[in-house]
C-alpha cells in the first residue's frame with residue numbers, strides 16, 4: 334500500500350482498509366492544524382490507486398468498508414469520486430460503505446443531485462470536522478466557512494441521505510466564548526443530526542498559527558476544569574436521536590465518556606462527577622497535549 338507523509342484516520346476506522354486517493358489537505362489553512370503542513374495537496378496517481386486496490390483484492394471477501402485518505406478526499410469532483418467508486422467495486426465487490434474525511438468547503442462544490450449520486454455509489458458516514466458553529470470562532474480559526482454555510486451544506490447532505498459523523502473542538506473558542514461555542518454548535522447538530530459526535534480537546538501543535546497566537550498572548554487555552562464545563566454544557570444542550578453516539582474518548586480528552594444519547598443523563602453524571610472530584614489545582618491546570 335502507498336501512503337505519503339503522515340496518514341490519519343478516525344479511531345473507529347482502525348480495522349478499515351485505508352486507500353490513498355489524495356495526498357495532504359486541499360485547504361490546509363485552519364489555524365490549529367499541523368496534520369498536512371509538510372505535504373502539498375494532490376490527487377494520488379491512478380496507477381498507484383489501482384495497485385493498492387489489487388493488493389487489497391486478496392482480502393476482498395472480508396472487506397465491506399473502505400476509508401479514503403487523506404485530509405479531505407471529498408474535495409474531488411463528483412465524477413472523480415464516482416470513478417474511484419467504480420474502481421473500488423471492480424476489485425472489492427463486497428464494499429458497502431466508502432467513507433473519508435470531508436469538510437463544509439468540500440460540500441460547497443457539490444449539488445444535492447451530485448450528493449445523491451455519490452450516496453448511491455456507496456459514499457456514506459462522512460467524517461466532518463465542524464469544530465464549532467460559533468461564527469466569530471469559525472472566522473478566527475480560518476475554517477473557510479461560516480455558520481450559514483454549515484447549515485446550508487449539512488441540509489444538502491441530509492437531503493441526499495448521506496449520514497455524517499461530527500468532530501467538535503472543545504476549548505477552541507477560548508474562555509470568553511466557551512459556552513456560546515457549545516450552545517451554537519449544539520443548535521446546529523440538533524438541526525442537522527449526525528450519527529455521532531466526537532468532542533476533541535483543542536491542542537496547540539508547534540508550528541501552527543494557533544501556537545503563534547498562544548505565544549503572543551492572543552489566545553489562551555482553557556483550564557482542565559473549563560474544558561469539562563464546556564463539554565458538559567455541549568452535552569446538556571445536545572438533543573440527538575437515542576441511537577446517536579457521544580464519542581468522548583479521544584486521548585486528548587480530560588474525562589473519557591462514551592455512550593448513546595439514550596444514556597445522556599448517565600454520561601452527564603459521569604462528567605459532572607469528574608468535575609466535582611477535581612482539586613482546585615487540577616481544575617486550574619492547563620495540560621500540554623502532544624501528538625495526535
Ligand code: SF4
Nearest residue numbers: 358361362363366404
Ligand atoms: S483541519 Fe482539516 S480542513 Fe483544516 S487544514 Fe487540517 S486537514 Fe485541512
